[in-house]
Amino acid sequence: xxxxxxxxxxxxxxxxxxxxxxxxxxxxxxxxxxxxxxxxxxxxxxxxxxxxxxxxxxxxxxxxxxxxxxxxxxxxxxxxxxxxxxxxxxxxxxxxxxxxxxxxxxxxxxxxxxxxxxxxxxxxxxxxxxxxxxxxxxxxxxxxxxxxxxxxxxxxxxxxxxxxxxxxxxxxxxxxxxxxxxxxxxxxxxxxxxxxxxxxxxxxxxxxxxxxxxxxxxxxxxxxxxxxxxxxxxxxxxxxxxxx
Numbered sequence: 117x118x119x120x121x122x123x124x125x126x127x128x129x130x131x132x133x134x135x136x137x138x139x140x141x142x143x144x145x146x147x148x149x150x151x152x153x154x155x156x157x158x159x160x161x162x163x164x165x166x167x168x169x170x171x172x173x174x175x176x177x178x179x180x181x182x183x184x185x186x187x188x189x190x191x192x193x194x195x196x197x198x199x200x201x202x203x204x205x206x207x208x209x210x211x212x213x214x215x216x217x218x219x220x221x222x223x224x225x226x227x228x229x230x231x232x233x234x235x236x237x238x239x240x241x242x243x244x245x246x247x248x249x250x251x252x253x254x255x256x257x258x259x260x261x262x263x264x265x266x267x268x269x270x271x272x273x274x275x276x277x278x279x280x281x282x283x284x285x286x287x288x289x290x291x292x293x294x295x296x297x298x299x300x301x302x303x304x305x306x307x308x309x310x311x312x313x314x315x316x317x318x319x320x321x322x323x324x325x326x327x328x329x330x331x332x333x334x335x336x337x338x339x340x341x342x343x344x345x346x347x348x349x350x351x352x353x354x355x356x357x358x359x360x
Contacts, residue, residue: 144323158312162331165308168226168298169335172233173291180238180290181283184245185271196246203242206235211297219304229298229306236297237290244286248279280351288343295336299328 148154183203187196206214211232218232252275260274276283302310309328316325 145326148323148327158327158331161307161309161311161328162335164306165295165298165310165332165335168229168233168301168306168308169291169294172230172298173237173294175230175234176237176290176294177241177287179234180241180286181245183238183242184283185249187246188249188275200239200243200246204239207239211236211300212303215300215304224305226306228304229301229308232304233294233298233301237294240286240290240293241283242286244282244289245279248282249275251282252278277352278355281347281355284343284347284350288340291339291343292336295332295339299332 149158180203183199186192187199192199209217214236215229215232218228218235222228222231256274256278257270260270265273298308299310299313301308302314309332312324312328313332314328316322316328
């Protein structure tokens with residue numbers, strides 16, 4: 117029965133891929149992807165998209181981890197609620213509204229897009245860092261302190277490894293959100309794959325729309341898979357569930 121289910125699944129997948137290929141050929145998407153004049157332009161948009169995501173995520177990860185860790189230290193715990201509320205203000209607004217607000221202050225261009233993406237990505241990382249570290253059992257920390265470990269060693273060798281799964285979940289969410297939101301940065305002159313998406317919408321051209329949407333989707337899927345592989349490196353084996 118299981119073998120039949122696998123066979124049916126493969127046949128349906130093959131049929132779906134065949135139908136998608138026929139559709140792509142009919143709307144001219146295959147010709148667009150193989151056009152020697154369009155390929156360099158498409159690759160340039162992909163590089164710009166990856167640059168926007170990479171830089172903004174590096175900044176959001178650095179600040180988010182720092183804020184999350186700082187708020188778990190005893191002198192700053194009382195301020196956790198207020199700080200997290202301030203950090204989360206960016207995600208209470210629609211992404212297009214965040215871009216518009218940043219544009220009104222910083223103008224148009226890459227720097228505005230980077231700052232808006234940073235604001236939009238920091239909350240999941242900071243929140244999950246805070247939640248992950250505070251969920252580490254107190255007896256475990258007391259045991260480490262009883263062994264003579266310093267606060268820095270406890271953070272690096274006890275708290276962060278035990279909180280890493282929760283932290284990576286926040287990073288994963290922020291990364292996927294960032295990749296999708298980066299497509300909107302075309303609207304403020306930052307380029308990226310949104311160029312093709314919005315041009316396709318404006319020109320009623322499905323091939324241009326899909327030429328931007330498909331690479332964006334593929335980047336998000338690869339990033340999600342990359343986070344899963346990163347978890348295998350950073351999460352101690354004994355703390356994984358199901359080999360995550």
